[in-house]
Structures are given as structure tokens and as C-alpha cells.
Amino acid sequence: MSTRQERYRRGKALRQTTPRSQQGVWKRRRDSVDPVAVIEASNAGRIPGLVPLRYARMAQSPFTFFRGSAILQAADLASVAVSGTIVQLCGDCHLMNFGGFASAERNLIFDINDFDETFPGPWEWDVKRLVTSILLAARSRSFSDAFAKDAVLAATASYRERLAEYAAMSPLDVWYTQIGFRDLRSLFRDRTRIAGGLRSSEAIARRRTSESLFPKLTTVENGTARIVDDPPLVYHFGRYEEAWMTAIREFLERYRRSMPEDRGKLFDRYCLQDIAVKVVGIGSVGTRCIVALFLADETNPLFLQAKEARRSVLEPDGSSRYEHQGLRVVSGQRLMQAASDIFLGWATSGQHEYYVRQLRDMKVSPQLEALRPAAFVAYARMCGWALARAHAKAGDPATIAGYVGAGDGFDRAIAKYAVAYADQVESDYVRFERAIHSGRIKAEVGNFTEAEFAP
Secondary structure (H helix, E strand, C coil), X not given: CCCHHHHHHHHHHHHHHCCHHHHHCCCCCCCCCCHHHHHHHCCXXXXXXXXXXXXXXXXXXXXXXXXXXHHHHHHHHCCCCCCCCEXXXXXXXXXXXXXXXXXXXXXXXXXXXXXXXXXXEEHHHHHHHHHHHHHHHHHHCCCCHHHHHHHHHHHHHHHHHHHHHHHCCCHHHHHHCCCEHHHHHHHCCCCHHHHHHHHHHHHHHCCCCHHHHHHHHEEEECCEEEECCECCCEEXXXXXXXXXXXXXXXXXXXXXXXXXXXXXXXXXCCEEEEEEEECCCCCCECECEEEEEEEECCCEEEEEEEEXXXXXXXXXXXXXXXXXXXXHHHHHHHHHCCCCCCCCEEEEECCEEEEEEECCCCCECCCHHHCCHHHHHHHHHHHHHHHHHHHHHHCCHHHHHHHHCCCCHHHHHHHHHHHHHHHHHHHHHHHHHHHHHCCCCCCCCCCCCHHHHCC
């Protein structure tokens, strides 16, 4: 058994084989590598009719392109220098993958909220995806390059400083630690506008529950509550609806077995009312996502979302190390989050593997287009803090803290990488736009046929 000091020294010694300055190196990818072809290949198994919608959402800006093309950076990160310390990764750690949601105790906490790509890997990969997203988001807001770099440095310094704090704590204390909105308000107590924005977000989150969604998302037909269609985002199954209802009941039996027994008892109190297709995200567009409405005692609603779990972009080619991709997502989420959805589980339907969680449970996300510069930097700091907490829970914070150190050398190296890789993303985006304009790929509001979503 190694002491905390020994693990810290071990991390510091890793600088000899991988100097922190190497973390800033990115050599532009060869032009012979076609980023559009890589993205096209990632459409295998997606609903063909929704692929044009995926492209349309990616085409809005280099930042949205980056969000929808995690597979490109995953491949590129495999070739960069790493210190050699492995943790459970978020896998798609971009700026919009953080937010507020409810703990089991109904406290509003701030954390990573999407784990579709979670997989074990070098901790640097999450950091590098986060800082690249910060730089691209700042550019999309037309912030200056100097300001964008300041935001990156703020996030990286926050990650490094918080990681040092977690390295000094016991494993149990790290495991129990949450970042509550009260903690965030305390962090920014000297900035009235930011603290006020956090209070406003908290008030909005507390109104986002299944009970508040029920009158907005449903209608009553022949005495039965039904989810309202909202094309192109929400659809019913047409002539396959009866077959899907049969399939979903079998699916729910398997999902029930994936839950802890106490949560299963709670789930048993709800009765299925309706299901519909929901189109979600940017990178997830084209994957299968089902929204299910349940009622308890004829009045109290519950919305669950079953989202298709595909192979992580970080997993090497060959046979998967996971027997079920839904289990991969759930396990990674539980390991990294401070508190996970009480209805989290997984199951298979037909040939497709899914994980299940609540559709909304006091969830709130940032409106980046509305953030002023000071609030943008504050949000970047919050994300760095949340990532440090996740890595400390999922890995060895002392070893990572020893490697990054107390100075800003690591921060400056990561900022250099962020600029270089953001330039790479913008170059890839230009080629993506050309593919759209040439007609090679279509970017438009997609629509699948009923047969494409047959159970």
C-alpha cells in the first residue's frame, strides 16, 4: 500500500518521461486523412433518415461541429503524449456536458451529466476535450483570442487546484463530496451578477420536474394520457406502435432487473402510459432514443428516457471489453458522478442496447449564447472544478496532482494545445462545409420512415 506522499512523488516523477510541456504539442493532422469520411463511418447503425439532421446541427458552427464529432478527437488523442495515469473518463467532456441536476436528496448539484462515451483512459484526454470546447465556444461568441485563452487557463487552474484539495482528502470524503449550487454561489460571492445568475438557474431547475413537464408534454386522448408529437423532435411509431408497446413492456422487465431492489420497488409503483421517439443532442442524433410516460395513482407522472448505448469512441477496435454498452454507461456514470439518477439502469431491446434515466430531474444547462465574458470564465472554472472532482473519485488524485504540480506550467501547456487543436477543428469544419455544399452529404431537417424504427 502506497502512502499519499509516495503517490504524489510518483506522479511528479512522471514528468521525467512525459514533461508537462509535451501536453501542449499538437501537430496538424495530414490532409490525406478525410474527417468527413470518419464522420460518415460513424453513422453505421444510426437511423438513416435522421443523419441529415445530425449534419444540420453540426453545421451551425465549428463548436457544434466539435460537439458532434467526438470520434475525430478520440482518434487524435490516441497519438499524443500522456503521463500514463488511467481514470474513468467522461469521454465527451465538452463545455455543454455539464450542468445542474437533482441528487437523491433533492439538492441541486453541478456535475458532468452525459456519459455516452465513458471509458477508462488517460485523464489528460478529458481535460484536452474540455479546454478545446472552451476555446471554440469563446470564438463562436466572437470573444478575443486573449480572452479565450484566459477562459482556458481559468478552467485548467481550477482543475489543478481542486485536484490538489481532493488529493489531501480521504477516499471516503472524496466519494461523498458534491458541488452544490450553494458552493458555487460562495465561490462567486464577490460577483453579484454571477451569483444572481446561479440563483436564477436554481429556481428554473426546481421547476423542471416530471410534474411540471406533464401538462406541457402530454394530452388526454380517450381518457388516456399521451405524449404530444412535436416533429422533428418527438414522434409516435405509426403502424408499429402496438408492436413497440409489446416490446417496451418486455424491455422494462429487463430494465427492472438492472436496478437495485429498493429502486425497483419504487419503479413498480408506476404504470406505463405511452412511449414516443425523441431526437436528442448533436452527436447522438440518429441513435435510438425512447421517451416513456408513467403514472402512479392515476396522477403522479414519471418520464423516463431510454437512450441507445453504442460502443464508446474511445474503445479500440476489436471485441468490446463490455458485455453490455448500457452497463458501460451506467457504471461509468455512477463512478464519476457525485450522485446519479435514482432510476439509472440498462436493458436490451431487439439488437439494440440502451441505458435508462429520467428525462428531466431538475436539470438545467448553461445558455452559452447569453453568457457575458465574466460569466463565461466563471462557468469554465466551474467545469474545471467538476472534472477534478470526477477524476478524483474515479482515479488517484494524488498521482495526477503530483504530475500537474502547484505552478501554472501545466496550465500554459494545455492552453497551447487548446489553441492548436481548435485550429484543427476549424480546418475540419471547413472541409465538412465543403462536403455539404458539394452535395456529398446532406444537412437538413431529417425525418425517418416508420420502417426505420420498427422494433
